[in-house]
Amino acid sequence: MIKVTGLVKRFGGTAVLDGIDLAIEQGEIIVVIGPSGTGKSTLLRCLNFLERPDAGRLIIGDLDVDVTRASRADILTARRRTAFVFQNYALFANKTALQNIAEGLIVVNRWPKEKAHARAREILERIGLADKADAYPASLSGGQQQRVGIGRAMAAQAEVILFDEPTSSLDPEWVEEVLGLMKQLARERQTMLVVTHEMSFARDVADRVIFMEGGRIVEQGPPDQLFGSPQDPRTRDFLHKVLATQVAIDTPT
Amino acid sequence: MQVLDLDYMLGLVPILLRYLPLTLQMAAVGMALALVLACGLAVIRVLRIPGLNAATLLFISFFRGTPLLVQLFLFYYGLPQLMAFLTQINGITATIMGLTLHFSAYMAESIRAAIVGVDRSQTEAALSIGMTNGQLMRRIVLPQATRVAVPTLMNYFIDMIKATSLAFTLGVTELMGATQKEAAGSFLYFEAFITVAIFYWVIVELLAWFQRRLETRLNEAYRR
Numbered sequence: 343m344i345k346v347t348g349l350v351k352r353f354g355g356t357a358v359l360d361g362i363d364l365a366i367e368q369g370e371i372i373v374v375i376g377p378s379g380t381g382k383s384t385l386l387r388c389l390n391f392l393e394r395p396d397a398g399r400l401i402i403g404d405l406d407v408d409v410t411r412a413s414r415a416d417i418l419t420a421r422r423r424t425a426f427v428f429q430n431y432a433l434f435a436n437k438t439a440l441q442n443i444a445e446g447l448i449v450v451n452r453w454p455k456e457k458a459h460a461r462a463r464e465i466l467e468r469i470g471l472a473d474k475a476d477a478y479p480a481s482l483s484g485g486q487q488q489r490v491g492i493g494r495a496m497a498a499q500a501e502v503i504l505f506d507e508p509t510s511s512l513d514p515e516w517v518e519e520v521l522g523l524m525k526q527l528a529r530e531r532q533t534m535l536v537v538t539h540e541m542s543f544a545r546d547v548a549d550r551v552i553f554m555e556g557g558r559i560v561e562q563g564p565p566d567q568l569f570g571s572p573q574d575p576r577t578r579d580f581l582h583k584v585l586a587t588q589v590a591i592d593t594p595t
Numbered sequence: 596m597q598v599l600d601l602d603y604m605l606g607l608v609p610i611l612l613r614y615l616p617l618t619l620q621m622a623a624v625g626m627a628l629a630l631v632l633a634c635g636l637a638v639i640r641v642l643r644i645p646g647l648n649a650a651t652l653l654f655i656s657f658f659r660g661t662p663l664l665v666q667l668f669l670f671y672y673g674l675p676q677l678m679a680f681l682t683q684i685n686g687i688t689a690t691i692m693g694l695t696l697h698f699s700a701y702m703a704e705s706i707r708a709a710i711v712g713v714d715r716s717q718t719e720a721a722l723s724i725g726m727t728n729g730q731l732m733r734r735i736v737l738p739q740a741t742r743v744a745v746p747t748l749m750n751y752f753i754d755m756i757k758a759t760s761l762a763f764t765l766g767v768t769e770l771m772g773a774t775q776k777e778a779a780g781s782f783l784y785f786e787a788f789i790t791v792a793i794f795y796w797v798i799v800e801l802l803a804w805f806q807r808r809l810e811t812r813l814n815e816a817y818r819r
């Protein structure tokens with residue numbers, strides 16, 4: 343289980359995260375939605391210590407730290423228990439698809455190379471890229487790169503995979519294959535915390551949807567409830583704007 | 596009328612070949628040491644290590660801001676006056692010292708630029724899976740920085756090979772020193788110096804050929 347309480351992150355004077363409390367059960371799929379610049383990505387980055395939070399407590403399994411006092415070892419532990427999928431894929435450009443997935447196992451988990459490569463091949467099979475094992479990122483499509491990015495996160499066997507707008511940089515033609523892979527992971531009950539603007543994904547896949555604005559969690563609940571009868575006017579306003587455009591696109595002609 | 600004494604030039608080739616190893620050794624040792632030192636300086640600059648960063652800036656400023664010949668004279672003639680134990684310093688050691696320090700100052704800056712140029716998001720990705728800073732440097736950043744730095748570093752290596760010729764001013768008989776002596780004996784200055792010029796030229800061209808092959812290999816991952 344993962345739990346954060348009172349998480350605060352300031353950039354300059356402004357609090358981008360203004361006291362976030364969040365618990366994630368094992369196997370739970372949570373989607374975070376909200377307007378741009380409301381701290382959704384920062385929340386994910388704080389859980390992984392890519393940003394150093396200014397206050398709060400973080401519990402991941404038996405790790406329980408005051409984030410301001412986290413030691414280097416605490417930070418490494420937190421990172422090893424939370425895998426990250428980046429908006430711009432962030433694949434290692436000097437490594438093949440196979441090596442990208444195996445890298446963490448070899449360097450961080452100290453697996454022997456053969457074992458790590460065998461696992462990486464299994465994962466390539468699962469993400470449907472077995473034939474691209476020896477391809478470098480530069481020769482892969484955006485969708486394929488992001489699937490490798492997800493494969494790299496899968497290899498870490500973390501408590502949770504954090505998805506930071508995983509389809510936002512993709513050309514429209516590649517979005518479905520990435521969402522499809524994420525749905526597959528959801529069916530396998532991989533714990534996921536997903537920041538996305540894909541409302542249909544949130545509706546179909548999430549156990550819980552969180553609406554954030556101004557660095558705070560405004561409202562949360564099962565997708566039926568949050569999309570069907572949002573309580574807070576800010577949620578209603580946001581959904582109204584977003585769904586108006588997305589439904590127009592989703593509606594078959 | 597004969598313009599060039601070709602027989603003399605051909606006769607010079609085996610004589611100069613005997614001094615080629617010393618030239619190449621000074622360049623190779625100087626380059627190896629300069630690379631190590633430059634990597635250290637570059638990492639200090641990138642990480643802005645307090646104290647060391649300022650010292651590194653001063654080091655780079657001095658060794659880039661003064662002529663190599665002046666630095667060589669400083670090491671060879673100047674230092675022994677300051678430090679008695681250096682009275683034994685020979686010309687070869689002083690040359691290698693000078694080349695190392697002088698070129699490491701230049702190389703540190705191009706290595707630093709190459710490190711900084713590696714896509715920041717890959718750094719985050721490496722950290723996100725729990726790599727330490729050292730692992731991040733060794734596995735992700737330096738291999739990619741190498742690819743960017745190789746062309747400029749090879750340029751410095753070429754420059755360094757030619758700069759070994761300054762060793763003759765410290766009394767070292769290397770390629771240039773040997774040529775100087777031969778020319779002084781025969782008075783065929785043009786023949787002697789055009790021969791040694793061709794020596795350097797051929798070495799550099801061989802190196803450039805090697806550089807092209809190396810770059811092709813390093814670019815393998817970036818072909819679409």
